[in-house]
Amino acid sequence: MRRRLAVLLACALPLTAAAPVSAAAAVPVVALGSVIPAPVEVRPGGAGFTVTSRTVIEARGGARGVAERLGEALRLRVVGQAPGRTPKIALELGRVNGKPESYRLTVGKRGVTLRAATPAGLFNGVQTLQQLVPASGAGTIAGGEIVDYPRFGYRGTMLDIARHFHTPDEIKRHIDEISKFKVNYLHLHLSDDQGWRIQIDSWPRLTTVGGAAGTGVDGVGGGFLTKAGYRDLVRYAASRYVTIVPEIDMPGHVNAAQVAYPELTCDGVAPPPRTDTAVGYSSLCIGSETTYRFVEDVIRELAAMTPGPYLHIGGDEAHATTEADYLTFQKRVLPLVTKYGKTAYGWNEIAAAPEAGVAVAQYWSSATQNATVAAAVANGTKVIMSPANLAYIDQKYDPSTxxxxxxxxxxxxxxAYDWDPGTHVTGVPESAVLGVEAPLWSETLRSLDDIEYMAWPRLAGLAELGWSPARDWESFRARLGAYGPRWTARGVDFYRSPQIDWAG
Structure with missing residues (x-):
């Protein structure tokens, strides 16, 4: 990796670190609405507020945790109550407008007040506030008021650690970056034909074999998460208001599990390990009770260490499973997720199963699936929008990528930016859409630099689709160009798209 140690240390903070400024410093002002994602309401006006070394952050009770993070980032002291006329940034919990995750940010000459009904709302407001402090750290926050809340409750991205294992430290750095854009779900693809990346006590060879050195695409992506490591990631993400969604892909994409446990095949013979990128050739044995004992054990153990509401069971590209067997499998497995207290979540192929009425379908594939997904929605299924030709951020930017x-x-x-998740699929109204997710598959990724180069800046645009009520490409490209120096300062290896006029 090309990043220097100093850059790694700087990136360890979840918010952009900035030195406190003196009153004598130059005071460039970032326009109040020049943030990503675009806020719902922006009312500029009045004098701005200059952050100096005298500024304190005032917070009490449930606001204290978010305030401490902001204090770290701006290198300002956090107090329970600021004395007298001390210049301050006040974080407080209280009603805003009843919208989930909403916040109100008010900026005047004497200070800043950030109010939200929940700590998650405060965290969202802090991400906005951080972008209003000039990238240099020296400057004035523009005067006025922002009232903001998300269009969709689910704003996600996926990281594939099955085809190439990405370390906990790499995943944490990625969490730091996605949280800056109010992305609040990280879907981890934990198993596939090339590797198994999560410890399951009742089936230990899944990781000792499926996570060994030499697994992964081209045999260079070995490794796995222990249960302790997974729980640590869950905690780390939660401290940044990101919820982990674990995925075990089945009944296809299971070659690594069958190499470890041949009894999961119909003939009891272990298949050869695979390190290529082919798909659709593997399947669990649908008529075997061993299959369902395995599936229930995995779901039970994964649900027990996942506090979030969703458990993703894959279901895509099961070409080696007959249609009848696929429906039989889903009839047995979807209720198991409910049994262990989670909402079942799968790729849009699960929509063909009647039991998917209580599940979430992740729309990714071609228009041939539209009628099936629309019919499932009529039966109660909710949808996450991830159309591959728009939202898959592992796809090349252009032929030279x-x-x-x-x-x-x-x-x-x-x-990636110029489409609407709420109207994309005929027969799927916005009321059935929980949100949008940008999957990042790892066939070609080997490092954190690779993750960042493919994710940014596209993921910032997809985050805006999930948060903001309307799209405006010219506004977005201007705001994105202005954001570039912040990525540069943090050492993020982003793609400098020729569609954007980059600052700095």
Missing amino acids: RLGLSWAGYIEVRK
């Missing part, structure tokens, strides 16, 4: 694939087409920044 050094990483990624192109089977779903090239996806430049504008293409």
Whole structure:
């Protein structure tokens, strides 16, 4: 990796660190609405507030945790009550407008007040506030008021650690970055044909074999998460108001599990390990009770260490499973997720099963699936929008991109941004759409730099689709260009799209 130790240390903070400024410093002002994602309401006006070394952060009770993070980032002292006329940034919990995750940010000459009904709302407001402090750390926060809340409750991205294992430290750095754009779900793809990446006590060879050195695409992606390591990631993400969604892909994409446990095949013979990128050739043995004992054990153990509401059971590209067997499998497995207290979540193929009425379907594939998904929605299924030709951020930007694939087409920044999750699929009204997710598959990724190059800046645009009520490409490209120096300062290896006029 090309990043220096100093850059790694700087990135350890979840918010952009900035030195406190003196009153004599130059005072450039960032326009009040020049943030990503775009706020719902922006009312500029009045004098701005200059952050100096005398400024304190005032917070009490449930606001204290978010305030401490802001204090770390701005290198300001956090107090329970600021004395007298001390210049302050006040964080407080209280009603805003009844919208989930909403906040109100008010900026005047004497200080800043950030109010939200929940700590998650405060955290959202802090992300906005951080972008209003100039990237240099020296400057004035523009005067006025922002009232803001998300369009969708689910604003996610996925990281594939099955085809190439990405370390906990890499995942944590990625969490730090996504949380800056109010992305609040991280879907971890934990198993596939090339590897198994999560410890399951009742089936220990899943990781001792499926997570061994030499697993992964090209045999270079070995490794796995212990239960302690997974719980640590869950805690780390939660401290940044990001919820982990674990995925075990089945009944296809199971070659690594069958290498470890041949009894999961119909003939009891272990298949050879796979390190290529082919899909659709593996299947659990649908008529075997061993299959369902295995599946229930995995769901039970994974649910026990996952506090979030969702458990993803995959279900895509099960080409080696007959249609009848696929429906039989889902009839047995979808209720198991409910049994262990989670909402079942799967790729849009699960929509064909009647039992998916209580599940979430992740829309990813071609228009041939639209009617099936629409019918499932009529039966109660909710949808996460991840159309591969728009939201898969492992796809190349253009033919010259050094990483990624192109089977779903090239996806430049504008293409990733310029669509509407609420109207994308005929027969799926916005009321049935929980949100949007940007999957990042790891066939070609080897490092944190690779993750960042493919994610940014497209993921910032997809985050805005999930948060903001309307799209405006010209506004977005201007705000994105202005944001570039912040990535540069943090050492983020982002793609400098020619569609954007980058500052700095």
